[in-house]
Amino acid sequence: MPERREQTNQFIVDPISLTMYSHSLRDHDRRKIIKVFQESDLPIKVFCMPSNHSHISKVAAVFFSLVGLILISASGSRQWQLINGELLPLSDKATFEKHTFLEPRLVGDLDGDGDEERLVKSGGNVNITDYSSEILWQSPAEWRITEAQIGDLNRDGVDEVILLVWRPFKPWPVDKFMPSGGRIKNFHDSNNESCQIILIGWKKNDWRELWAGSALARPVEQLRVADLDGDGLVELAALEKDYDSKQSGGELTVWKWIGFSFSLVDRTESRWERLAIMGDGDRYWLFTK
Numbered sequence: 001m002p003e004r005r006e007q008t009n010q011f012i013v014d015p016i017s018l019t020m021y022s023h024s025l026r027d028h029d030r031r032k033i034i035k036v037f038q039e040s041d042l043p044i045k046v047f048c049m050p051s052n053h054s055h056i057s058k059v060a061a062v063f064f065s066l067v068g069l070i071l072i073s074a075s076g077s078r079q080w081q082l083i084n085g086e087l088l089p090l091s092d093k094a095t096f097e098k099h100t101f102l103e104p105r106l107v108g109d110l111d112g113d114g115d116e117e118r119l120v121k122s123g124g125n126v127n128i129t130d131y132s133s134e135i136l137w138q139s140p141a142e143w144r145i146t147e148a149q150i151g152d153l154n155r156d157g158v159d160e161v162i163l164l165v166w167r168p169f170k171p172w173p174v175d176k177f178m179p180s181g182g183r184i185k186n187f188h189d190s191n192n193e194s195c196q197i198i199l200i201g202w203k204k205n206d207w208r209e210l211w212a213g214s215a216l217a218r219p220v221e222q223l224r225v226a227d228l229d230g231d232g233l234v235e236l237a238a239l240e241k242d243y244d245s246k247q248s249g250g251e252l253t254v255w256k257w258i259g260f261s262f263s264l265v266d267r268t269e270s271r272w273e274r275l276a277i278m279g280d281g282d283r284y285w286l287f288t289k
Contacts, residue, residue, distance in 0.1 A: 077289040079278065080268075082228040082235065082254060087266045090285055101287070102277045104149035104224065108159040111202035119148050119161060128161060128200070128207065137200065137207035143167050144193075151225040153199060155233050155257050160201035160210055162236075164223055169194040169215055187215035189243040195219035197236075197262075213261065219243055221250050222275040226284040228254065235265065237286055239275050249273035252288055 079090035106119045110128065117136065120127045124144035128137040139145055147164040154160065169192050175182025188194040194215030201210045223238040233256070241250035249272050255262040272288035279285060 077287065078272075080252070080286040080288065082265070082286075085229075085265050087252065087254060087268060087286075099278045099280050099283075099285070102226070102279055102284075104147070106148075106150060108150040110150070110159055110161065112158065119150065121145065121148050124166075126161075126163065139163070139165075140167075146221075147223055149225060151234055153225055153234060153236060153257060154211060158201065160199045162223070162225060163198045163200060164220055165196050165198050166193045166219075167196065168192060172214065184215050184217075187217055187243075189219075195243075197223070216240075218250075221248070224275055224277045224286070226277045226279065228284055228286065230283060233257075236262065237275060237277075239272060240267075241271075247271065252286070254286075 080087050081090045082088075107116050109115065110117045115130065117128050117130055120129055120133075124146070125141075126139045126145050126148045127135045129135050143163075144166040145163050146166065149162050150159050151162055152159050153162050169188035171182050171184060175185065196215060197213050197220070198209060199211040200207065203210060218240040219242075220238040220240055223236060225234050225236055227233060228235045228237065236255045236257075238253050238255070239250035240253050241247060251267055251269065252272055252275065253267040254265040256265050257263075274287075274289040276287040277284055278287050
């Protein structure tokens with residue numbers, strides 16, 4: 001008489017939402033779930049339980065999930081390096097420990113006269129001043145600026161001011177002729193405000209917008225600028241999320257300037273609440289938590 005084997009159910013446990021995913025998921029979906037957990041340093045438990053003891057499976061799932069939640073508080077950070085256009089976890093912990101956090105730059109020679117200007121942020125407004133505190137440029141009253149820093153993001157060899165701006169949504173002029181309302185019609189929140197990246201600099205003997213992108217498809221909560229791949233040109237790293245999302249932080253993305261706009265280099269599928277730059281002046285990494 002052949003040996004009888006009990007049918008089993010397998011689950012992948014998500015320690016954040018305490019959700020059990022059936023192991024019968026398509027391979028593509030299962031790999032995506034596992035990738036998220038691997039990026040987040042979260043424990044993944046794949047286990048088997050007899051099908052006639054589903055309540056035991058659920059208890060075990062909750063148990064492992066609680067263990068995961070405890071471990072998250074101790075190891076919820078990750079360091080990233082950009083290699084060949086791909087975000088990869090930094091494996092050399094000894095190298096990482098020798099470097100420090102770098103704050104966004106707020107001082108630089110923006111007009112090429114040899115004297116440094118500085119950014120002064122007050123609430124949602126930003127001023128460019130000289131060192132005698134004379135205001136050289138002031139952000140418009142309708143802008144709500146959440147982040148400001150200095151860097152050569154457009155890769156022209158001259159520093160500019162990089163602003164993360166919320167302002168009233170404006171569709172493209174051509175959108176009024178589009179029957180569907182245009183491609184960016186939903187790129188705003190419930191208050192009809194959109195998130196944009198705007199570059200301010202000195203050109204033609206005046207301070208002006210050097211570049212103002214369209215409303216972002218997904219708003220940015222944090223952004224940092226650094227040469228992440230060692231090619232001498234800076235990239236933009238950001239945490240992105242959905243409009244009207246109640247969660248803080250977002251998915252890590254890296255972008256590069258391509259002459260007239262930004263092109264996505266890579267993104268992670270995990271959510272992070274903090275983004276920072278680490279480095280020693282020669283090499284730079286991303287820190288997420």
